[in-house]
Each structure stands twice: as C-alpha cells, then as structure tokens.
Amino acid sequence: MTRAGTTAEEAGATAVPRRTGLDPVKMLFVAFGSFGVMFGVWQVVLADLRRALDVSEGPLGLAITVSVIASFPAMLAAGRVADRLGVRVLIAGGALSMACVFLAVTQIGSYGALVMTILVFLTSSGIYDVGINASAVTEERRTGRPIMSLFHAAFSAGGATGAILAGVGIAAGVPFRSLYVVVACLLAAVAALFWVAGERGRPRPASDAPAGRGSLLRNPMVVTLAIIVSLAFLGEGAMETWSSIYLRDFLGFSAVVGASGVAVFHLAMATGRATTSLIVRRLGRARTLTVAGALAAVGNVVALGTERAPLILAGFILVGVALSSVAPVALSLGGDLLPERTGQVSAMLMTIGYAGFSIGPSVIGATAELASLRLALTIVTLVGLAIIWLSTRVRENAMGEQRTTEDRAVPAA
Numbered sequence: 001m002t003r004a005g006t007t008a009e010e011a012g013a014t015a016v017p018r019r020t021g022l023d024p025v026k027m028l029f030v031a032f033g034s035f036g037v038m039f040g041v042w043q044v045v046l047a048d049l050r051r052a053l054d055v056s057e058g059p060l061g062l063a064i065t066v067s068v069i070a071s072f073p074a075m076l077a078a079g080r081v082a083d084r085l086g087v088r089v090l091i092a093g094g095a096l097s098m099a100c101v102f103l104a105v106t107q108i109g110s111y112g113a114l115v116m117t118i119l120v121f122l123t124s125s126g127i128y129d130v131g132i133n134a135s136a137v138t139e140e141r142r143t144g145r146p147i148m149s150l151f152h153a154a155f156s157a158g159g160a161t162g163a164i165l166a167g168v169g170i171a172a173g174v175p176f177r178s179l180y181v182v183v184a185c186l187l188a189a190v191a192a193l194f195w196v197a198g199e200r201g202r203p204r205p206a207s208d209a210p211a212g213r214g215s216l217l218r219n220p221m222v223v224t225l226a227i228i229v230s231l232a233f234l235g236e237g238a239m240e241t242w243s244s245i246y247l248r249d250f251l252g253f254s255a256v257v258g259a260s261g262v263a264v265f266h267l268a269m270a271t272g273r274a275t276t277s278l279i280v281r282r283l284g285r286a287r288t289l290t291v292a293g294a295l296a297a298v299g300n301v302v303a304l305g306t307e308r309a310p311l312i313l314a315g316f317i318l319v320g321v322a323l324s325s326v327a328p329v330a331l332s333l334g335g336d337l338l339p340e341r342t343g344q345v346s347a348m349l350m351t352i353g354y355a356g357f358s359i360g361p362s363v364i365g366a367t368a369e370l371a372s373l374r375l376a377l378t379i380v381t382l383v384g385l386a387i388i389w390l391s392t393r394v395r396e397n398a399m400g401e402q403r404t405t406e407d408r409a410v411p412a413a
Helices: 024-053 057-085 087-105 111-143 148-171 176-195 220-250 255-283 285-304 309-337 339-370 379-396
Strands: none
Touching (some): 024 087, 024 148, 024 176, 024 220, 057 111, 057 339, 087 176, 148 255, 148 309, 220 309, 220 339, 309 339, 309 379, 339 379
C-alpha cells in the first residue's frame, strides 16, 4: 500500500497533464502498478542481497528504519515542489532516481553502501509516492468517481506480479542482481512516459491558511485514528519486508515459496482494497476495523503456528485482506471529524502512520537478532489485537459527537 504523507490539498498539485491525449487515469494506473512491481521485486530479492552482503536481520532492519525516517523531509518538501513545478516533476524525477538506485545496487558490496542505497531508494520512492497520490486525489475529484482505492489495488496487484516474477526468475537461475536491471528499465520507462505526457501547467496556488496541525493533537479521536493507521502500516511493513526472508531463510523454503509469501500478501491487499467499500457498506466503518483487527491477529497466528507452506500462505492472505482496509477506513473516519479541515486531518494521520512503518523493520530486526524471526513477527498479532481495542473507542464516537468544545473552537483552515 502506498503511504504518501502529503495530500493533494497540501501539494496543491494539478492532475497529470494531457497534452499528448493520454488518459491521465490510465497513466496513473501504470504509475501505481509499476510502483508495486518494483516493491514486489525488491522485497523478494532483498533476501538474496542480504546473504550476498552477509548482513543479519538487526542491521538490515536498522538501515531500513533510519532511511524511512530520513526520507520524511524530502517527502514534505515534495509538496512545495509540486506547488511550483507540478506533479510531473515529482513522478518523473522520482521514477528516474529509483531507476538509478536499482542500477547502483548491482555494484554495491558492503553494508555501508547498502545503507546509502536504501536511503536514496526510500527517499526517491517517497517523493514518487507523494506525486502519484496527489495526482490520484485530483483525478478522483475531477472524475467524481471513488477510484483512489482502485489505484492502491493496482499497486498491490503490481507487487504480487513483481514478487512472482522475481521468485520464478531466481528459481530458474537468473542472477538476482540482473532483476534490479530489469526493474530499472521499467522505472526509466515510467519516467519517460510522464516527462513527455504534457506541459507542466500551472498548479493551483497552495493555501495561505495556517496549517494548525498542533491543535489536531488535542483531539483524542484524531490521535486514536492516527495510532490505528500507524499500527496498520507497522503490520504491512513487517509482512512486506520480512515474509520472504522468514520463508526462505528461517524455514528454508525455496525462492518460489518465498516469493509466494510476498505475492499472496500483495494479492490479498489488492483484493481487500478493491472490496473495502462493499464491506463498509455492510458492517459500518468502526465494525470493519474490529473485524480487520481480529482477522489480522488470527491470520498471523495461523501463519506462525505451522511450518506447512499452504497454511502459512493462507495466514498471510488473512493478514493482507485484514490490514488492507484499516488505513482507508481510518482516513474516512478522520475526514468526518472536522470536515472543514479534511486535508489537515488526513496529513496528520498519514504522517503519524508513517512512524509505524519506520519503526517496524528495526523492532522486528532487533527481536530476531536477540531471539528469532518467528517471535519477532508475532508483533503483527499484537497489532491486530490493538486495532480491535482501539476500534471500540471509535465505535463509541463514530457519528461525530466526539467533536469537543475545544475542537469546535479551532478555526477552519
């Protein structure tokens, strides 16, 4: 799932230009799908890169966490770049930068080089993420159709495709570093597509209204929903980063089985995102969060409680379907808290949510180093249980009565 920390309101970005006659919605599906393919390959081949560089779980998790945190300023600055130059620069520039990173991976041979590579990679991917999400929100408003979840489903479907292709390639004897070259070519093609798509155009001016983010932290429901989003991202990051390593290195399965873990998780996320609106319509948003937490906890217990590949993959599917709905539902609830400040609430939830994604790899890597990777991955079960508990607080206040006198006194942005 892409996790942009900047909304379209903040980025002030126009939709993808259409001077060439290309459909901007189709272009964004390509952008999201390619982004997913890249991450699917990255997550599967990370086990091979880790072994080639003789890096254990602890240092690898630390490198990822530090790099995610270091990418925050670039993601925040990306919004200002979009205000001045348009989202085309972010998407094309981010894709080209990631392509260069993947080419550089073929040459690295030390942990220090790996840290720098991951840093540049996650910074570039964060900038790209801001660009495609800002454009997606603008296109959703332009078309009047609820297509945001479908864009994110395309990302997950791309992730599954990339994971499967990477696993098959490694099983067939393709050198793992060659796969980085293939992905680099794909990203370069995406960069070229968006660069020639049309003129930069003039994005609408960013609002001069004060952000007032600090005041949002005084709203207990905003904080509750932000924690829920953070937990969801922590669980997603854990599964995306460590599922292949768990299957291949901890349990000793083949590259194909290891890739299947990443693939089924992404497919489950894609399925969940494509059907979230139907589930919410039937259960309601707060109850959907409760069910999602329960399924995530049960699925992870199933996956970690056996060494039989089919059962493990079934558990990963449950976790993926469950977690896929959490962040979108929480963002929807957040938008209802202060309708006049939807952009600020969404940005707050995503920014705090990224904290979960950033600390997850380090926590799991450190626990795996001290105990075992299986024990470390039980954090996903705890994530599910925490979401269940927090969702009960949301249910009690889901209809808007949680807006306190203090919150009502906050001026609209």
